[in-house]
Amino acid sequence: MIDAIETLMRKLPAPHGKNAGVAAGIGLVFGGIGLAVYFRNIIDLILPVGIFLALAVVLGDYGVLAGAVIAAVYGYYRVIVAQEVAAENAIHQSSGV
Template sequence: MPSAKGKDAGVACIVGFIFGGIGLAIYFRNVADLFLPLAVSLALGIMAGGIGVLAGALVAALWGYFRVQLSQ
């Protein structure tokens, strides 16, 4: 995966929470950031119903946050 240097962790967290994997893929300009958060969000949504959608949004937010933090 390309580095996320120069990106803001707070912005990545918010983008991940609101827009999920699609927003992260656009923010990081990397297709790999689309698939993992989106797959986890879909799996949690299917398995846990309504609460899974919120859990999926949190997973995407944390993915974006830690992606930036670990690249610095």
């Protein structure tokens, strides 16, 4: 499941100039809606909110806390993956591949 999410993140447009810590904070406080506004991408709304709804159904009241933590981790990981992809692209461009 994590590999599928990472593959999806690698295909999304890169959030240039975004900070991983800020993304985690926004995800924790505002959830998927805040991440969608921060990253300006509808997928960043759908994925964390979908996970939140599934956890809310399964875990009840604890699902709200779990959903906030998942959104924070998603926001942080989204920026880290985008930075890795940008670094890989820079290496490929500089090597002429």
